[in-house]
Amino acid sequence: MQRYFIALLCLGFVRATLQNFTVDDTSPDILYSFPTFYCDTSCPQEVTEGLFNRTATLTFGSITFSFTGTAFYASLDLVGTCSISVDGDEIGTLNTSFADAILGVSKSDMANGPHTLVIAPTTEGTVIGFDHLIYTASLPAKRHVGEVVGGVIGGVVLTVGTVFAVLYARRRRLILRRNQRKSAVLRGISTLSTGV
16 A cells, blocks of 8 residues: 555656747846847837837847756847857857848757857947847646645545445444344243233
C-alpha cells in the first residue's frame, strides 16, 4: 500500500510547458542606450501600418532586453545597418536603406535559461524602430500533488467507512437474531409455566 502511495505522489513532476510572452516597445524591460522617439498616431500612417499596436520606438542607439527562455522573435523597422547578438554572440546583421519593411529577427533552440538580446547600430545615422518582441519560456508544469494526495486520502477514508458500515450492519443483524431467539425461548418458557 505504501509503495502505491509514493508512486502516486511522484506523478506529474517531470513535464514542463512552453509559453510565449509578448513585450511591446514601451515596456520598462526594454533598455534603450540613446534617447528615443515614440512613434504612434503622430507619425505618418506608412510608418506605423503593420506594426503591433501601431506603435514603434525609434532610436539611434542600442536596444537591450534580458529574458529567461528558449527562443525569441523581434520585429523592427530599420534604416541603416545593425547587428543582433544574444549573450554576446552575434547571430546576424541587418541592412536596409528604406523604412517601409518590417523586419523579423529570431533565434530558437536556445538552452532554457537567462539570455540577453542586443540590437545595436553598426553604422552612424542608423535608425532602429523597435516594434515588439515575443519570447518563449519553459515553465514547470502545474503540480497535482495536492489533488493526488487528496484523492488517495479520500479513497482510504471511503474504504474504511464502507468496511465499518458493513461490520456495523452485520453486528446489528446478529444482535437482532440473538434477541429474536431469546424472545422465542422466553415465550416457550412462559407458555410451559402457564400451561396454555
